[in-house]
Every structure is written in structure tokens, then in C-alpha cells.
Amino acid sequence: MKSNFFRGVSHGIPICLGYLSVSFGFGIKAVQSGLSVAAASIISAVNLTSAGQAAGVDIIAAGGALIEMILVQLTINIRYSLMALSLSQKLDKGFTTPHRLAASYGITDEIFAVCSAQKERLTPSYMYGMIFVAFLGWVTGTTLGAAAGQLLPASVSSAMGIVLYGMFLAIIVPPSRKQKSVLIVVLAAAAVSILFRYVFTAVSGGFAVIISAVAASALGALLFPVRDEEAVE
Amino acid sequence: MSIVIYIAVMAGVTYLIRMIPFTFFRKKIKSRFFRSFLYYIPYAVLSAMTLPAIFYSTGNIGTAVVGTVVAVILAFFNTPLIAVALAAAASAFIAGIFI
Numbered sequence: 001m002k003s004n005f006f007r008g009v010s011h012g013i014p015i016c017l018g019y020l021s022v023s024f025g026f027g028i029k030a031v032q033s034g035l036s037v038a039a040a041s042i043i044s045a046v047n048l049t050s051a052g053q054a055a056g057v058d059i060i061a062a063g064g065a066l067i068e069m070i071l072v073q074l075t076i077n078i079r080y081s082l083m084a085l086s087l088s089q090k091l092d093k094g095f096t097t098p099h100r101l102a103a104s105y106g107i108t109d110e111i112f113a114v115c116s117a118q119k120e121r122l123t124p125s126y127m128y129g130m131i132f133v134a135f136l137g138w139v140t141g142t143t144l145g146a147a148a149g150q151l152l153p154a155s156v157s158s159a160m161g162i163v164l165y166g167m168f169l170a171i172i173v174p175p176s177r178k179q180k181s182v183l184i185v186v187l188a189a190a191a192v193s194i195l196f197r198y199v200f201t202a203v204s205g206g207f208a209v210i211i212s213a214v215a216a217s218a219l220g221a222l223l224f225p226v227r228d229e230e231a232v233e
Numbered sequence: 234m235s236i237v238i239y240i241a242v243m244a245g246v247t248y249l250i251r252m253i254p255f256t257f258f259r260k261k262i263k264s265r266f267f268r269s270f271l272y273y274i275p276y277a278v279l280s281a282m283t284l285p286a287i288f289y290s291t292g293n294i295g296t297a298v299v300g301t302v303v304a305v306i307l308a309f310f311n312t313p314l315i316a317v318a319l320a321a322a323a324s325a326f327i328a329g330i331f332i
Binding site: 056079166168216222 | 319
């Protein structure tokens with residue numbers, strides 16, 4: 001029981017370090033958007049997700065509608081459903097419903113990646129250990145970024161505004177290089193998004209992201225339907 | 234509107250997305266179109282969020298373009314996420330000294 005927890009902690013340390021720097025960028029962005037240090041930290045603590053939080057802060061800053069918030073979070077985070085589905089197939093017998101309710105909170109891209117690479121079945125303690133350190137890194141980084149973002153010289157904090165986007169590029173570029181289908185979806189989504197930004201400017205940012213992503217993914221699904229083994233990566 | 238409501242809605246939706254399939258869903262999705270759609274969604278979302286927003290992320294289009302180019306090149310060679318993210322910021326910062 002205990003050893004599983006610490007194994008999860010040790011597997012989670014690289015995730016923790018990564019989250020520290022990325023969430024630092026989120027903290028800066030949140031404060032720049034007019035949020036308090038406390039609000040930024042709470043958002044990180046209760047969401048534990050990068051892209052969704054960044055989009056959420058944009059909606060809060062713009063005073064967007066709640067339905068927009070719901071649809072944006074649904075669209076951006078729907079990938080977690082696939083990951084949760086995939087992980088649910090390899091859970092240990094000890095993973096009772098209360099444990100599932102608790103551990104599902106911590107399904108992120110990186111935790112999913114490490115967990116699905118494990119050969120043995122996943123125990124609750126193992127996942128809790130990993131989620132625990134990842135959580136520490138994510139929330140600490142956010143608080144530091146939000147607080148120190150005001151202390152840092154403007155030239156540093158404004159440069160940090162690009163951190164999260166840099167991470168997004170690091171997620172989408174390598175598969176685009178490997179698979180033509182992903183490349184086409186990525187380019188289509190960017191093209192529609194750019195169109196909204198400069199031509200159909202009446203559409204708000206959140207909805208522009210949703211429409212761009214849904215259109216590009218539907219195009220990808222029509223042109224390049226995936227085989228079984230690809231769909232659950 | 235109160236920020237508390239925004240945060241509660243945001244966290245609630247995000248949690249349900251993870252919790253429902255993890256806890257209740259045991260069957261496999263049959264529709265090939267839907268499975269393909271879900272496969273492409275993360276890439277499409279991140280792409281739409283990044284472009285063109287990344288060019289406005291540093292407050293100066295020039296430094297942002299430098300950061301973007303550096304990030305794309307490093308990502309192309311499978312550099313770890315964190316290295317790409319930090320190198321984008323570092324190069325935008327350095328570019329800012331000259332621009």
C-alpha cells in the first residue's frame with residue numbers, strides 16, 4: 001500500500017518539475033488577465049489542467065457567458081474522457097467506486113501517459129502518489145507565477161506569457177510530423193481559428209476555439225478514420 | 234458575474250468529463266467516426282488555441298514570432314515539453330532585448 005504510493009510519487013517527480021514551470025506561466029497569465037493570486041491558485045487546485053484553465057481565464061476576463069465556459073471546457077477537456085476510458089480498462093481490483101471517484105480528478109495528459117506505460121495494473125495508492133506530487137507542482141508553480149509575476153521585470157513576465165503555448169506546440173508538432181492526418185487536422189484548425197480572429201470577429205474567442213476544433217476534427221474523422229489501436233493511445 | 238461561479242462551473246465540468254467514463258463507462262465506443270473524431274480533438278483544440286493567440290502572448294509580435302519559431306523547431310526534433318516551453322520564453326526574452 002505505502003510502497004505503491006511512493007512508487008507513484010517517484011514516477012510523478014518529472015511531471016511535478018514540468019508542471020512547476022508551465023503553471024508559473026499560467027499564474028502570470030491569470031494575473032495579467034486581472035485575476036487575484038488566490039483565484040489563480042484555486043483554479044489550478046480544482047482543475048489540474050493547462051489548456052482548459054488558460055481558456056477559462058480568457059472567458060472570465062472577457063466576462064463570457066456560463067454556457068460558453070461549459071462548452072469550452074467540454075471541448076478542450078473531452079480528451080480526458082478517452083484517457084479515463086482507456087485507464088479504466090487497466091485498474092486493479094482494489095479500485096472501488098469511491099477510489100475511482102477520487103482518482104479521476106487527477107487524469108491529466110502526463111499522468112495518463114505515465115500510467116498507461118505501466119505494465120502492471122494500476123492501484124489507487126499508485127495513482128494518488130503521482131497525482132499528489134503533480135498537484136503540488138501545479139499549484140505551487142501557479143501561486144509563484146501569480147505572485148512573483150508582479151515582482152519580475154516586465155520584460156521577463158511578458159516573455160513568460162508564451163510558456164503555455166510553447167508546451168502546446170510541443171504536444172502537437174511531433175505527431176504532426178509523424179502522421180499526415182494529424183498535420184492536416186492541426187493546419188485546418190489553425191486556419192479556421194485565424195479566420196475567426198481576423199475575419200469573423202463577432203464570434204467570441206471561446207466559441208471560435210470550439211468551432212475550429214470540431215470542424216477540423218470532423219474533417220479528420222471523415223478523411224482519415226483511425227484504426228482501433230490508434231484511437232486508444 | 235461572480236468569479237466563484239465561473240470557477241465552480243469550470244471545475245465541475247472538468248471533473249465530470251474525467252469522472253464519468255473512469256467510474257461508469259465500461260463498454261467500447263462503436264462508431265468509428267466518433268472514435269476518430271475524439272482522436273483528433275486534442276490536436277485540433279491545441280492548434281486552434283495556439284494560433285494565432287501565440288503571436289499576442291508576449292505583448293510584442295516580433296518577440297512572439299521568435300519564440301514561436303524556436304518552439305516549432307525544437308518540437309519538431311522531439312524535445313521534451315518543458316524544454317520547448319522554456320526555450321520559447323527564453324528566446325522571446327532575448328529577442329526583446331534587441332527589438
